[in-house]
Amino acid sequence: MTRIIALTNNKGGVAKTTSTLNIASGLKNHGKRVLMIDLDSQASLTISLGVQPEQFKNNSIVQVLEETLDITQTILKLNNGLYLIASNMYLKETNNKIANKHFKEFILKKQIDKIKDNFDYILLDCPPSINNLTINGLMASNEVFIPIASEYLALTGAGQLIDEINELREGNNDLKITGLFVTRYDGRRNLDSQVYEVLKEQYNDLVFNTIINTNVAVAEAPSHQKDIFTYAPNSQGAIDYENLVKEILKMEVKK
Numbered sequence: 001m002t003r004i005i006a007l008t009n010n011k012g013g014v015a016k017t018t019s020t021l022n023i024a025s026g027l028k029n030h031g032k033r034v035l036m037i038d039l040d041s042q043a044s045l046t047i048s049l050g051v052q053p054e055q056f057k058n059n060s061i062v063q064v065l066e067e068t069l070d071i072t073q074t075i076l077k078l079n080n081g082l083y084l085i086a087s088n089m090y091l092k093e094t095n096n097k098i099a100n101k102h103f104k105e106f107i108l109k110k111q112i113d114k115i116k117d118n119f120d121y122i123l124l125d126c127p128p129s130i131n132n133l134t135i136n137g138l139m140a141s142n143e144v145f146i147p148i149a150s151e152y153l154a155l156t157g158a159g160q161l162i163d164e165i166n167e168l169r170e171g172n173n174d175l176k177i178t179g180l181f182v183t184r185y186d187g188r189r190n191l192d193s194q195v196y197e198v199l200k201e202q203y204n205d206l207v208f209n210t211i212i213n214t215n216v217a218v219a220e221a222p223s224h225q226k227d228i229f230t231y232a233p234n235s236q237g238a239i240d241y242e243n244l245v246k247e248i249l250k251m252e253v254k255k
């Protein structure tokens with residue numbers, strides 16, 4: 001069964017986009033067919049992959065959600081072997097445009113159902129708020145990953161977010177939060193190890209063992225339109241994301 005995973009956190013800058021890109025690349029390196037969907041009008045994922053949002057503004061996630069194109073017409077095959085449905089700034093308007101539609105939460109699900117069998121993994125990069133776009137992402141997914149930046153107050157936010165996602169499960173019984181992982185970890189700060197420990201204590205099995213360290217190569221890679229494995233294969237960032245990907249692959253066996 002295709003794993004459809006939304007990377008969500010209403011907090012900004014926690015590495016949703018960075019993790020979507022690097023997890024997708026890591027899975028692809030393990031032979032998986034992976035589609036990424038950019039659900040953020042900032043289009044950071046699209047840009048990080050070297051795709052110009054303007055160039056694809058007429059066959060993007062906007063047309064999928066506004067139901068003016070079939071999803072098959074919006075899937076871009078990238079040179080690196082990954083697949084992408086691009087975003088652009090007009091997606092912000094889409095969020096409002098679909099607000100009064102009946103069943104607006106399920107537009108993306110309906111479309112993804114048509115193509116999901118072509119992929120092993122579909123990763124959705126959500127915006128930093130729970131808006132109509134994120135809810136569409138969550139209704140279309142069967143799993144949620146929550147990246148948590150290692151910082152003070154990260155944990156209070158996490159509790160609320162988990163409660164909110166659990167409420168949304170009313171609209172999608174298949175949806176499960178399957179993974180929390182700590183990003184932007186700095187071992188020199190005492191606080192950072194506390195964030196991980198407290199998360200483990202509260203959510204134990206839901207927390208990935210892998211911690212993504214703060215690593216300059218991870219931040220640099222997108223400006224070279226590369227994932228961490230091609231940009232800096234020996235970096236700590238590549239090691240961390242590879243370990244995370246291995247944990248994600250191991251979950252397949254349990255399923």
Ligand SMILES: Nc1ncnc2c1ncn2[C@@H]1O[C@H](COP(=O)(O)OP(=O)(O)OP(=O)(O)O)[C@@H](O)[C@H]1O
Pocket residue numbers: 011012013014015016017018019040044126127128183184185212213214215216218219220237
């Ligand atoms: N492991 C890391 N080491 C260093 N910098 C990182 C790491 N992970 C992410 N960053 C940097 O942190 C910033 C935020 O990352 P990213 O854009 O992936 O977060 P996001 O959750 O998608 O943000 P938004 O909420 O705006 O969509 C970026 O500048 C990114 O390069």
Ligand SMILES: [Mg+2]
Pocket residue numbers: 016017018040044125126127
């Ligand atoms: Mg982002």
